[in-house]
Amino acid sequence: MYQRYMAGPVKEALEDTSVILINGARQTGKSTFCQQLMEQGIFNGRFVTLDDATTLTAAQADPTGFLLDLGEQVIIDEIQRVPELFLPIKKLVDENRKTRRYILTGSADVIALPRMADSLAGRIEMHQLWPLSQTELRGSDPPFLKAVTDPDTPYQNRKINWEDTVRAIKTGGYPDAVLRTTETRRDRWFEAYLTAVLQKDIRELSNIEGLTQLPNILHLLATRAGSTVNFSDIARLAGIKNTTFQRYMALLEHVFLLVKIPAWTPNTEGQFVKSPKVLLNDTGLLCHLMGESAESLLSNRTTAGLFFENFVTLEILKQLSWSSLSLKAYHFSMHSGAEVDLVLEDRKKQLYGIEIKSKASVNAADFNGLKRLATLAGKKFQKGIVLYTGDQVTGFGEAFKAVPVGNLWQ
Template sequence: MQQSIPRSILLSEAVSGIEEAPTVALLGARQVGKTTLARQVAEAWPGQSTVFDLEVPAVREALSQTPEILLRNSEGLVVIDEVQRLPALFQVLRPVCDDPNRKAVFLLLGSASWDLIQGISETLAGRILFVDVGGFSLAEVGSEHQDRLWIRGGFPRAWLARSTAAWKRWMQSFSRTFLERDIPGLGSKVSPEALGRFWRMLAHYHGQTWNAAELGRSMDVSATAVNHYRDLLAGTFMIRVLPPWFENLGKRMVKSPKVYLRDSGILHFLLGIEDMAELAMHPRYGASWEGFALEQTLLAHGQDQAYFYATQRGAELDLLLLRRGKRWGFEFKCTDAPRTTKSMRIVIDDLGLEHLWVIYPGDLEYPLAQDITALPLKKIGDLAL
């Protein structure tokens, strides 16, 4: 098994970004490959490059004491890793980016979304481009490794682990570090034990409509508390909160979001699943496929303007993408031979879908109806939306 996976599309996006804007941010979960990608950007950069790793206390102290001097006098490519650890930098970066004599461009690496970073009084709106860095995609690892990617997830070290035991050890270390160091590093006062319990519980609710009251009762905490836990995990890219699509159709519609663990490997680790045989026998088998196929679809076609659709009477669409003024629908079915359903016909009519694809684990692409196609997940990147 090769020990590195080229990520040429992400590299191209990052390199193009720093040619177009004074600041580019690589955003994604910890250990997802941002630092490796930044190193490759620096290697492709024609001039000098400087790296500030805010995980290093001395570096963090230096930038916190004299940030304007260091950044204003910098030249070439300046990489700032784990930027969420020093939110005050954003106040300094704005005037630096606006300086007509600026000699540097900035590449920021963050493991938390801007919404979670406290104390930012200035923004970089109009001065920054974002590159979302997810786990490995099927296009990157190769379709022949679909099951391995599904069971292990897309974190590089998890996917490349030499054995199932090594994968499990990495997952144990990652989850412990995330709860005990990363979350407190954001200034959160939530105890690691409470958030860990919520995370494990959420694995059993993977792919379901959010119900804060129900989860709060299960944990014996308030709905406000579980909403805060959810926001912490969403803001650190551990879960995806998929919003509902609703418009005035004269129907009673579901208006709560659906929640997924973004990485299938973390889902399986929290559920105690270690291989495909165990997964196939687990009650969350179908939900696991839905979340995995959803993430691969969003990696291939972008996560902007992505929704699910559901009515109170049971009609539902797993994923609705709005692209270039058209509506495209996706259903994710873990079956050998997908079939059309009454619900599919209803959502096509309700939403005016251009086409609906039923994404499944097989190999054959074939029409189910004039406007419905069964599509193997391995071909998801071939679609032109």
């Protein structure tokens, strides 16, 4: 069982917040995480899951009575199944905010449900549980984000094994997939997983006809993972209306299979790409959809580099989810070709650019996008780094460094 670093922020939230919502894709380990909170003494109360038919029926029949029977400290798993519970939770919390604590988990974005948004505003803190990060899998917690933002925290010379990294990309971070011992068994798991999410979970959220097109749409998005996406082009290739495609995209976001990274742009018009980048939430899932094996990636460094960029980006997003630094993630891209894979913005609107390269050596040209961003951002720009697969921290000017990617997880 892996230690989830989200436990720290959740423990802090329980001190002053009545309702904690833990969102995330199905099978990312939300139920196991909640059990760990109880085993570690972080949360003392009951655990119920609405995946259980009897419990589901009881919650639907009498939501208020159901909650009263459970007591003041309760974990309710898969809360999206009974949105009727939100208003009774609000009432009970307002009656006693000091001792009542609810931890809710959801495999769909319940904040998008109208009754949720209206009832628990100001009473709830939200956290997203991703598939396992490399730091969680390795039991490490290096201060990468602190080093990005704090000039007094140094980067370290770190060497990675490329073959091990590619196999980690192929495996991904879903706990059940990690436990499978062969690629064939993992691919079987991903196939069953996608069938369950696309045919069951999304159907429960939608009244759209023709959901049989979703696998094809997800595959089209997978081929463009890590890039800005022209939604009209994908809708045309899928043979559906643009409005229908937008609804499909929203559904895939609601079940956390897709991640959008918005564009950072200065206050000028015309020359900047404003479309978001789209990522799948796990590179193991991405490899499955693209039919890539570890061997095929190892034999083609260029293709592997595209998956590596997704892998590193997701690792940073996962670390942001439990970080206390309050950094927002963007990408930067210009129509002229200048781009930066990730732009982190702090509360003071200061910017930290991160470019990701799968190659083992870096040259001055690899910093061109970061330097263009620095020029446009002016005093807001603090630092630019190129994460690469070499092993030496190397300066390329006062604000720019090449940093071994091993700083992320070693």
